[in-house]
Amino acid sequence: MKKQLKFIVNGNPYDIWIEPRLLLVQVLRDELRLTGTHRGCDSGTCCVCTVNIDGKAVKSCSVLALQANGKEVLTIEGMANGPKLHPVQEAFVDNWAFQCGFCTSGQIMASNALLKENPNPTREEVQHAMDGHLCRCTGYNMINEAIRDAAGRLQAQKSEEKAK
Amino acid sequence: MKNIIFDFEYLAPKTLEEALTMLSQYNEEERKVIAGGQSLLILMRQKLITPQYLIDIKGLSDLEYIKFDKKEGLKIGALTIHRAVELSPIIQKEFSVLSEMEQNLSNVETRNWGTIGGDIAHADPCGDPAVVLIALNARLKLNGPSGERTMDAEDFTVDFFETALQPGELLTEIQVPVLPPNTGVKFTKYNQISGDLGLASVAMSITLDKDKKTCSDVRIALGGVAPAPIRAKKAEDILKGKKISDALLAEAGQAASEEASPTxxxxxxxEYRRELVKVLVKRVGVEALARAKKA
Amino acid sequence: MSEYSIIGKPTRNVDGPAKVSGEAIYTFDMVLPNMLYGKLLRSPYPHAKIISIDTSEAEKLQGVKAVITGKDTPGGKYGLWRRFPELCDQTALAMDKVRFIGDPVAAVAAVTAEIAERALDLINVEYEILPAVFEPLEAIKDDAPLLHDDISNNINITRHVEWGDVDEAFKNSDYVREDRFIYGSQATASTEVHNSLASYDKGTGRLTVWSSTQSPYYLQLGLADALKMREGDIRVIKPHVGGGFGGKNSTMPDSVNAALLSMKTGMPVKIVYNREEEFTCTEHRTAMNLAVKMGFKKDGTIMAKEFKLITDGGAYTALGPTALYLTGTYATFPYNIPSYRYDGVRTYNNKMWSTSVRSFGATEAQYATEIQLDRAAHDLGISPIEIRRKNAMTPGYEAPGQYKVGSCGLLECIDKVEKRIKEKWTDLSKDEGVGFTTFAYMCGGIFNWIDTPYAFSGAMIKVNIDGTVDLFTQASDIGQGTNTVNVMICAEELGIGIEDIRLHPADTATTPVDLGAWASRETMMNGNAVKDAARNVKEKLIEIARMKLGENIVYDLEAKNKRIYLAIRPERGFSYYDIVKDAIKLNDGEPIIGVGHYTPHRKGMVSPAWAFGSMAVRVKVDREIGHVEVKDVIVAHDCGQPINPLGVRGQVEGSVHLGLGWGLCEEQPTDNGMVLNPSFADYKIIRTRDMPQIELHEVLTHEPEGPFGAKESAEGAVGPTAPAIANAIFHITGAEFSSNTLKPEKVWRAIREAEEKAKKPAKR
Amino acid sequence: MANINYRCPCCRKISPDTHDLARHYLGQTDKKHKDWLKTKGLSYAQLITWQVTEFGNKGYEALAKVLEKEATKVEI
Amino acid sequence: MLIEGKFTLKAPIQEVWDFLLEPGTIVSCIPGAEKMEAVDDKTWEGIIKDKVGIISVKLQFTQTFAEIDPPKHLKAVGRGSALGGLGTFSQESIVDLTEVAKDEVEVSYKSTVNLVGRLATFGERIMRAKVDSKGAEFTSNLQKKLMEVQSKKA
Structure with a gap:
């Protein structure tokens, strides 16, 4: 029996009826056609599907969609400001912080949550926070550098805004 | 990829009472309780459990709290997420070992959604919180059809993924008594790959007497090396009442490794897991002792 | 370096903005109107005869559109070693028997994935269980159960290579040692699972397949063979691919069965593997048994080497023979081996087949070579670095009848790493050790096992009136950055900007054949083809410029910085954009098309060029529990002229990561043919906290065969990683290893053994 | 001067020496080659196993000895 | 998965042997076994119900004596499947009796258990641990029963 799910995704309110068995990632990808969020495993152990729920990094495969009722979800599609990439996204491109790109959405969403909590993380702090994210391509170091680069960009952006 | 391919009725109680009523309405075979679901959803995707009714208690915000009182000690609502335990200033101050344990529990994503009560009730013998709570002499509050009761954390897990919860009961609160003076607690787990389930884990709480020389009390808990987290009582006996030295800790490690029954x-x-216990007990002991001396 | 305006400059990935914004489309993300979802029913037994299959209940399930079994397929046999028809041993679905746990038996298409999965449970297969065999040396025995009726003793392929007088050289050696090794397999574990979407047009009889593949061309050929269709009637499109690592070269049952189900239903069908299928039913690194014997002079000079190899083939062929060949070849790298004997056999058995995984052959051969070399150096009293320097390959080296080395910066790499060790690691504690290794890797393969009459790579360029360029290549960017490399090469050769080029990659209908992404071949092979096509266009434009200059010029013209001009008088020339307009106008509007191709010639039978390098790791060992922490890595890599330094670094970082995995934690234990750890929870992959920092030094050489002097950078650094770690542990603890995957328990045991051994002579 | 060559007992392959012929022989995987070995009391599997598990050319040498006796000699 | 071990019993070898072969003895020692039916004197069919924490498993199985060499050696083979498509299992057990002294018998057993399917892959560590503990339970049941019989006789 379908149940009502009311939540906000990338700033847009949704009011839909879904089967309770659906995982959040299924609703995002299949119902809302936000396929930027990928899936990498069946055991909740790769963090490829990470999104932000109320600002926190969460695996969208390990949450029933109905559990997101009333919450605010941010996916990779909600990161850019129109055609302008988010500083974290820019930093990922500039630092070659991805290769195949399949785990990248999850990496960026986790970075986004991390940098909100800790605007200036060290290499070790980034490692600690990103530890669940499986990447088979990069060896992680360039991701780590991108995140710290992004931290600098975000801070610069902030001080710029303040100056205005 | 694997999805949940069977249908179930989804029930989301608003209050504890409502949840308990629902629990008593359906028999254990046909219903399951979901909190953070970080482990449960995987089992459902594997079709290993196929409940007809899923009772979602994640929304019971009444059970999401961390309270501390100098007399009563620490009280953590069962639905408090791991991350809240990890970041709680009062826990970092009064029970830093809990926060340290949380820092290395799985990954941030799991800790942001998974609950400490769900972890304990899932009763994975490799789960970390239970081991630390046993060393901290914690008690667990259970609510059920006939009211509430408390029990030692030590007695809660009875076998692989099996607990002392009676039908209709829910784990609702974790109670950690105030640490006695001159007490140091340390937890460590060993995993080759960070963020993994541990191959073995050890938590130790050492209380020194007034002059900080002899060990007046000690609790040693082992994880991942038996069907449930266990206390290494023989190892404790070796340390109790003695002046703790490296040699004595090594002896305790040996005893603990014999008390473990790993597979x-x-x-x-x-054999290797026993060796880990032997070494980890020794190492944890050194640090717990140092903390007790500083306390 | 300054001669290039684009080559050698750190350049952003051309796919970057799409990949960081979630807009990059992978096959995994694709949905077509009326699309059905397919699932495969797999064998639960390692070896069994199919007595009967009853699909009637499944067909009755509401939402099921088609169920097919072996008898519904054309039964075409396919494989990658197409030059040898008997090695094309796969079919879309099991015809009469299953040969491993997971061999597909039936396929279902339904309106949802859930219904398709439920339908699988309703298919009733009656099996007669056959005796199974799992060990390579057991499989070869006369009384072992046979996997393929027409192949005796389960022998898939054998290999023998010999040069010099090996026996004589051993006799003349001062020191000879023999070592034996056993390796387990390694999963490719791409984050995007295998998946394919097929759409068959009944009206035209044509098929389009989108697939997560490393080689659209191989897939096109595999589908043609399996479906008994003309390859031209099959169009394969490779969208973005979430990693391959060698596991996506073969035509896999997802593609073939999606196609068959689409042909049957007339609707598009998509099959997506789950992670368990990915671990148990897709290709993994070849497990091996090997024996190595080396003879030395007192001063450490290698006299002879003998290498014996048995590879664990699994149920089918795929790229397995290539693994056998390459391991035997890499066992001679990167050293001067005056006499060499190699024997290898690959046997079938009742497990999922093994094939290529990143740096296959090299990783396996180098582990044995580099460990043996350190043991020998230890016994001979020579430093690990010295023994390598003494035997290092140099430019122009030739292995009789096998391969030729062109450029080679190995000695420079050894010097560089040695220098950095001395400068950087001055504070080693007693639990820390250093392991030093060298390596070499190929730049694409020469042996034409796929049996194609086409050039190994082709490219095509169309120039538009405004000077923008459409570049068509089939090169497979699976994350390694080939798309960016190709755009850079095209831009450099034409003297234009990256922003002037639009890339149209990897669609068999619109791009000339390229063999795909394996053996680090794309930069060398497709890079050369792109350069050739761009040169072709450039010549046309220069001809126009020459005409416009109006002189009888014999001087060279150059295309650079968006201008075409006289090389000796750069101020005399024109804007590139103007020349393009003129070229089209003056030629009656004829489109400007450039084509190019590349096939290596006269370069032996292995690879047209070889990259070299050396590596050092700093390792900390917890002696009590055997935990190994890799604290720091230094790599010097001679990859010729780096095209994109950002990409080169990315490739080296990734290679080390994979090497660490094979060396420390990745393995696929089986029990009666069943993989015991088919999930990321049980299959251990290094996460970011355990990843050391890597200091990379590019040692520049110019490879005459490579585009702008470039060589590979994608795989070389996998191989030296694990033996460097093993050597470091050996140096500080004396622990010796005869296998990979140095899990803490294995290290702990080896250290205990070494301690016991050390005690014994003391007692005497 | 005419050279003595050896013809493979199972196919048309001609080799200048029995060692080389043995290499050819063990490279074949068809039934015909294997069955002939059986008639000579040898096991194809055994020869390959020797060749790939023991150092030296034990498999080839054992087969070469038999071929020396059994293979038809051809003068070229 | 291999489960092996041995124990000694103070009883004449023939007595131990007869008991082992008695219809249903072995099967009745399997933890969680219910609904046991003899098909013939060598074959039984039954259902095992078991739980691994929150996961309930119902296994349908057939057990046959494949080799009987009195009073020393016994081989039993069994196969079955978990209801709900969770997987299949097969097992092969060898029991050897050796007279170590007069009226003292060493019983050694070796059991190879193969699990296939979701159940097996769900968590190797859990299934293995569980099978181990079930194996231990089985042998302790067997020992207990044998002792019961002996004490009755005595």
Whole structure:
């Protein structure tokens, strides 16, 4: 029996009826056609599907969609400001912080949550926070550098805004 | 990828009372309780459990709290997420070992959604919180059809993934008594790959007497090396009442490794897990002792 | 370096903005109107005869559109070693028997994935269980159960290579040692699972397949063979691919069965593997048994080497023979081996088949070579670095009848790493050790096992009136950055900007054949083809410029910085954009098309060029529990002229990561043919906290065969990683290893053994 | 001067020496080659196993000895 | 998965042997076994119900004596499947009796258990641990029963 799910995704309110068995990632990808969020495993152990729920990094495969009722979800599609990439996204491109790109959405969403909590993380702090994210391509170091680069960009952006 | 392919009725109680009523309405075979679901949803995707009714208690915000009182000690609502335990200033101050344990529990994503009560009730013998709570002499509050009761954390897990919860009961609160003076607690787990389930874990709480020389009390808990987290009582006896030295800790490590009953799997043999216990007890002991001296 | 305006400059990935914004489309993300979802029913037994299959209940399930079994397929046999028809041993679905746990038996298409999965449970297969065999040396025995009726003793392929007088050289050696090794397999574990979407047009009889593949061309050929269709009637499109690592070269049952189900239903069908299928039913690194014997002079000079190899083939062929060949070849790298004997056999058995995984052959051969070399150096009293320097390959080296080395910066790499060790690691504690290794890797393969009459790589360029360029290549960017490399090469050769080029990659209908992404071949092979096509266009434009200059010029013209001009008088020339307009106008509007191709010639039978390098690791060992922490890595890599330094670094970082995995934690234990750890929870992959920092030094050489002097950078650094770690542990603890995957328990045991051994002579 | 060559007992392959012929022989995987070995009391599997598990050319040498006796000699 | 071990019993070898072969003895020692039916004197069919924490498993199985060499050696083979498509299992057990002294018998057993399917892959560590503990339970049941019989006789 379908149940009502009311939540906000990338700033847009949704009011839909879904089967309770659906995982959040299924609703995002299949119902809302936000396929930027990928899936990498069946055991909740790769963090490829990470999104932000109320600002926190969460695996969208390990949450029933109905559990997101009333919450605010941010996916990779909600990161850019129109055609302008988010500083974290820019930093990922500039630092070659991805290769195949399949785990990248999850990496960026986790970075986004991390940098909100800790605007200036060290290499070790980034490692600690990103530890669940499986990447088979990069060896992680360039991701780590991108995140710290992004931290600098975000801070610069902030001080710029303040100056205005 | 694997999805949940069977249908179930989804029930989301608003209050504890409502949840308990729902629990008593359906028999254990046909219903399951979901909190953070970080482990449960995987089992459902594997079709290993196929409940007809899923009772979602994640929304019971009444059970999401961390309270501290100098007399009563620490009280953590069962639905408090791991991350809240990890970041709680009062826990970092009064029970830093809990926060340290949380820092290395799985990954941030799991800790942001998974609950500490769900972890304990899932009763994975490799789960970390239970081991630390046993060393901290914690009690667990259970609510059920006939009211509430408390029990030692030590007695809660009875076998692989099996607990002392009676039908209709829910784990609702974790109670950690105030640490006695001159007490140091340390937890460590060993995993080759960070963020993994531990191959073995050890938590130790050492209380020194007034002059900080002899050990007046000690609790040693082992994780991942038996069907449930266990206390290494023989190892405790070796330390109790003595002046703790490295040699004595090594002896305790040996005793603890004999108390463990690990199994062999693809990750490690039972022999190696015993060795881990031996070494970890020694190492944890050194640090717990240092903390007790500083306390 | 300054001669290039684009080559050698750190350049952003051309796919970057799409990949960081979630807009990059992978096959995994694709949905077509009326699309059905397919699932495969797999054998639960390692070896069994199919007595009967009853699909009637499954067909009755509401939402099921088609169920097919072996008898519904054309039964075409396919494989990658197409030059040898008997090695094309796969079919879309099991015809009469299953040969491993997971061999597909039936396929279902339904309106949802859930219904398709439920339908699988309703298919009733009656099996007669056959005796199974799992060990390579057991499989070869006369009384072992046979996997393929027409192949005796389960022998898939054998290999023998010999040069010099090996026996004589051993006799003349001062020191000879023999070592034996056993390796387990390694999963490719791409984050995007295998998946394919097929759409068959009944009206035209044509098929389009989108697939997560490393080689659209191989897939096109595999589908043609399996479906008994003309390859031209099959169009394969490779969208973005979430990693391959060698596991996506073969035509896999997802593609073939999606196609068959689409042909049957007339609707598009998509099959997506789950992670368990990915671990148990897709290709993994070849497990091996090997024996190595080396003879030395007192001063450490290698006299002879003998290498014996048995590879664990699994149920089918795929790229397995290539693994056998390459391991035997890499066992001679990167050293001067005056006499060499190699024997290898690959046997079938009742497990999922093994094939290529990143740096296959090299990783396996180098582990044995580099460990043996350190043991020998230890016994001979020579430093690990010295023994390598003494035997290092140099430019122009030739292995009789096998391969030729062109450029080679190995000695420079050894010097560089040695220098950095001395400068950087001055504070080693007693639990820390250093392991030093060298390596070499190929730049694409020469042996034409796929049996194609086409050039190994082709490219095509169309120039538009405004000077923008459409570049068509089939090169497979699976994350390694080939798309960016190709755009850079095209831009450099034409003297234009990256922003002037639009890339149209990897669609068999619109791009000339390229063999795909394996053996680090794309930069060398497709890079050369792109350069050739761009040169072709450039010549046309220069001809126009020459005409416009109006002189009888014999001087060279150059295309650079968006201008075409006289090389000796750069101020005399024109804007590139103007020349393009003129070229089209003056030629009656004829489109400007450039084509190019590349096939290596006269370069032996292995690879047209070789990259070299050396590596050092700093390792900390917890002696009590055997935990190994890799604290720091230094790599010097001679990859010729780096095209994109950002990409080169990315490739080296990734290679080390994979090497660490094979060396420390990745393995696929089986029990009666069943993989015991088919999930990321049980299959251990290094996460970011355990990843050391890597200091990379590019040692520049110019490879005459490579585009702008470039060589590979994608795989070389996998191989030296694990033996460097093993050597470091050996140096500080004396622990010796005869296998990979140095899990803590294994290290702990080896250290205990070494301690016991050390005690014994003391007692005497 | 005419050279003595050896013809493979199972196919048309001609080799200048029995060692080389043995290499050819063990490279074949068809039934015909294997069955002939059986008639000579040898096991194809055994020869390959020797060749790939023991150092030296034990498999080839054992087969070469038999071929020396059994293979038809051809003068070229 | 291999489960092996041995124990000694103070009883004449023939007595131990007869008991082992008695219809249903072995099967009745399997933890969680219910609904046991003899098909013939060598074959039984039954259902095992078991739980691994929150996971309930119902296994349908057939057990046959494949080799009987009195009073020393016994081989039993069994196969079955978990209801709900969770997987299949097969097992092969060898029991050897050796007279170590007069009226003292060493019983050694070796059991190879193969699990196939979701159940097996769900968590190697859990299944293995569980099978180990079930194996221990089985042998302790067997020992207990044998002792019961002996004490009755005595």
């Amino acid at each position: 062999t799997d693809i990750q490690a043999t039972d």
